[in-house]
Amino acid sequence: MKELLSSHQPALAWILGAALAGGLALGAVQDPEPSLRSKDATERLQALELTIGRGEEDLAKTLHKLLKDKDWEMQLAVVRALGEHGEERSVKTLAKLSHDAPLRRLRLAAAEALGKLDAEEGLKTLSSKLRRDTVMSAMEALTILGPYLQEPKTPSGLSRLLKEEDPHLRAIASGTLIALQRGQRAELLKRFLADPAPAVRARCLEVATRQPLGSQVPAINELLGSPDLSDVVLRRALLASLAGMEAAKKTGTKDLGKLVRELCGAPKESVARRGCLLVEEALGNPAFEDLDWIVLTQEAREHGDAGVRAEAARCLGLLDPQLALPVARQMASKDSSSRVRRAALLAALTLAPPTEEEDCSWALERFGAEESPEVRKALAVALGRHDLALIEKVGKALAVACEDSDWKVAACAAVSLGLTRCDLAPVTLSRLLQTSSDWRLRGAAVVGLTKALHPDGLPPIISALADSEPLVARTAHGYLSSLRPADAPGPDPDVWSQWWQETGSKRPLRDTKAQRERNRKYGYSTSHETIFRGMDVLVLESRGDHIQTVLERLAINHRLTSGAKVPESGLDAGGVFVSNCTGEMEPADIERLDWFVHVGGYLFGSCWALTETIQRLAPGIVGKLPTTGEVMNRVLASPCHKNSPYLEGVFGAGVQPIYSLVGSHLIEVQQPERVEVLVDSVQCAQDHGGGNLACWFQLGHGTIMDSANHFDVQGLTEATHLDKAEDRMAYAMDHMGASFALIRETAKEKFWGSNHRAAQEVFDDSVLRLLSNFVRLRRLEGR
Known part of the structure; x- marks a missing residue:
């Protein structure tokens, strides 16, 4: 098996850096030309970098000759250099590469270079390639040429393509015309955004985002006021609207303020929510920093729909604390909807973490006054930190909450009590472990004791190895094994007690500098096996997906279980559970997984597991999107948030992952303020009515991530x-x-x-890297 070596670092910079580190100075190379003919591609790349740096008169000629190099990385570097240093002699070759190169990133780079050198000639050549075998690549290249053209023209073949019944072909043709006819941006967008096909709308919006003009704003803002937009189109409309308003400069800020106010005040809930989404996308952009977001979003906070108010509350958590905090606290205390109060509470705690006495007192007051178990649970989780003010008061409040009538609140409180590391934690949690008849609370007590990092908590954890509930015993053994990973014995309480008495009690349990340094090794380029090493990974064998074949291939240790056998298999709350499609399980299985996630476990599901596992654990947050037929497809996927740490290394430069959908359950987000969609697909939205492919949300102390694909057929x-x-x-x-x-x-x-x-x-590990990123970040955070 060949590892997919990282393609996300600039190779030329690395090679040059390595050469310099080895003592090779630029001045030491009298003539890099012989190295340009080396059989070693890395030597040729290094020589190319040095040649460009020298900037000699015949550089364009040299680069033109190097276009014949057979190495793709060398070709790409040469093409990019020609965009800055090339001459007319290279135009014909660049034109051919822009539609005919086997590698997409090479085609796009060639089109960019072609635009810089001779866009008009490029237009002429590519217009003749609008035929069946090259039509898609030619249109993609023409789209890049658009901004470089002095006299925009419409290729005759494009008019024909705009009439195609195939929406995917019509979509790229529409986007191409948007790019080529910049002077007609307003009229063309109004025309194409009226097309009901999501692919056409999405493609035009993507082009408008990458090549923004102020003239595009009215048509896009009109679209944002439409009641029915798919999630896939909406995301792109928000970005295109902001890009256009930023390009407008003089009127952009005024237009944005007006649009946010209008959207937030719309009677239709789907439209009103977009005002807050627009604000969230605009934050951090200096072009819009003078707007008063609190005032502009007021009507959303007063909307009759709880979902709109919840989104508005979440939005507060991203604004200026001095202005937003009083508003968030008011909503957290007074709103009639527990859904809104939860969102406002989390916003308030984001704006003012309970690390100061005043802020901590407010959080404790809400903890005591809140009636909704869901909101109390969120508060219990938020108080699980060791840098709190009033730490002893928080400890007492959490100790009381360990007896809450709702077991989920009690379990989350027990874990949080341990996380505070207050003096009350080991005593309270040891007593809960020894006296509770509810395995869920005993298990939560064990997890809390593992977080408390107190030597008095170790003997009770060792005693839990004999617990009648396999889940409790395995969680205890998982933690104890992490204390001596090289030679951990089995789950024998006597053996562990002897170890603790003889040597274990002498070791520090608190966070150490050495431990923090070890955690830092989990960079995104770390191998999957290293990221999962030492972690309990339990996989549900099922009739659909088979991620275990992927794990075996990557040498990731894991266990297998099946429906009705999760209770006897046991779960380690510090581990990972993967629910393969179809995800069908018995009530006792779901009960264990519910506990597992609430106390900090990570659950990943694929395809039907959305319905058969995740929706049963967390009803009303996400669900299966209704579709007219079975979803069988292979679709291009796109990142929804380019800066999300969970997507790091998944969408590298020039990489477009393809998701294999095998009877997939597509994701419908039912509480958007709680869920982050990571990956979507325009192609899927066009073919099946929805395009949300991967998402995640927090449940208690744990995390749930769902992906619509099958991991074993990538x-x-x-x-x-x-x-x-x-x-x-x-x-x-x-x-x-x-x-x-x-x-x-x-x-x-x-x-x-x-x-x-x-x-x-x-x-293909592009999709699996999503899972690895969740585990990697968990380890980096020491959870």
Whole structure:
């Protein structure tokens, strides 16, 4: 098996840096030209960097000759350099590469360079390529040329494509015309945004975001006032609207303030919520920093729909604390909806964490006065930190909450009590462990004791190894094993008691500098096996997906269970549970998983697990989107939040993951203020009515992440349309994140001649990296 070496770091910069670190100074190279003919591609790349840096008169000629280099990374570097240093002689070759290069990122770079050198000639060449075999790549290149054209023209073949019945073809044609005819942006957008096809709307909005003009604002803002927009179109409309208003400069701020006020005051709840979403997207942009967001969103906070008010409350948590905090606290105390109060409470605690006496006193007052178990649970979780003011008062309040009539509140309080590390924690939690007849509370007490990091908590944890509930015993053993990972014995209380008496009691349990340093090793480029090492991973065997085959391939240790066997398998609250599609389980299984997540476990689901597992644990937060037929497809996926840490390394430069949907349950977000959608797909939205592919939310102390795909059918396995070895290599780079180094290393291997054999050797980990990122960040945070 070949690892997909990271393709997300600039290779030339790395190579040059390595050369300099090894003592090679720029001045020491009298003539890099011989190295440009080296058989070693890395040497050629280094020589190219030095050649560009020298800036000699014949640089354009040298670069033109280097276009014949067969190494894709070298070609890409040359093409990018030609955009800055090229001449007319390279235009013809760049034009060909812009629609004909096997690698998408090379095609796009060639189109960019072509635009800089001779956009008009590029338009002429690409217009002749609007035929069946090159139409998509030609239109993509034409879209990039648009801003460079002095005299915009519409290729004759484009008019025909705009009339196509296929919405995907019509979509890219519409976006291309938007880019080419900048002077007609307002009229064209109004026309294309009236097309009911989500693909057409989304493509035009994407182009308008990347190539913004002030003239696009009215048509997009009109669209934002429409009552029915799919999530996929809405996300792109928000970004395109802001990009246009920023481009408008003189009128943009005024237009945004007016739009936010109008949307927030709309009677229709789906429209009113968009005003707050627009604010959330605009925050941090200096172009809009003078707007009074509190005033502009007031009508959303007073809206008759609780969902709108909840979004408005969440929005407060992102605003100026001095202005937003009183408003958030008022909503958290007075709103009639527990859903709104929960969102406002979390916003208030974000604006003013309970680390100061006044803020902590307010949180404790709400904890005592709140009637809703859901809101009390959120408060209990929020108080689980050791940097609180009034730590002893918080400890007493959480100790009382450990006896709450709602077991979820009590369990979350027990875990939080441990997290405070107050003096009351080991005593209270030890007593709860020893006296409670409810395994859920005994288990929560064990988790709390593991968080307290107090030596008095270790003997009770050891005693829990004999608990009649496998879940409690396994959680205790998982923690104890982490204290001696090299030689951890089995779950024998006597053996562990002896170890504790002889050596264990001498070791520090508090956070140490060394531990913090160890946690920092979990960078996004760390291998999957390292990230999961030492963590209990329990996988539900089911009839659909088989993520265990992926875990085996990556040497990630895991256990298997099945429906009705989760109770006897036991769960470690510090671990991960993966619910394979179909995710069907018995009530006793769901009961254990409910506890597992609330006390801090991470649950990942695929496909039908959304309905059969996740929705049963957390009804009303996410659910299955109704579709007219079975969702069987392979769709291009897009990131919803480019700066999300959970997406790091998933969407590398030039990489478009493909999600394999096998009878998938697409995601309908029912409480948007609680859920972050990470990945969506325009293609899926067009074909199936919705495009949310991956999302996550917090439940108690734990996290739930759902992905609509099947993990075991990603990559080349399903790419049966590929005929040539070169096409498979390009596919691996474009859609699977394969690196230039991997392709270079394996280019002559025979396995590229067959889809089946290539799939066995080159693995697509782009989607699995989502899961790894959640675990990696959990470990970085020491949870």
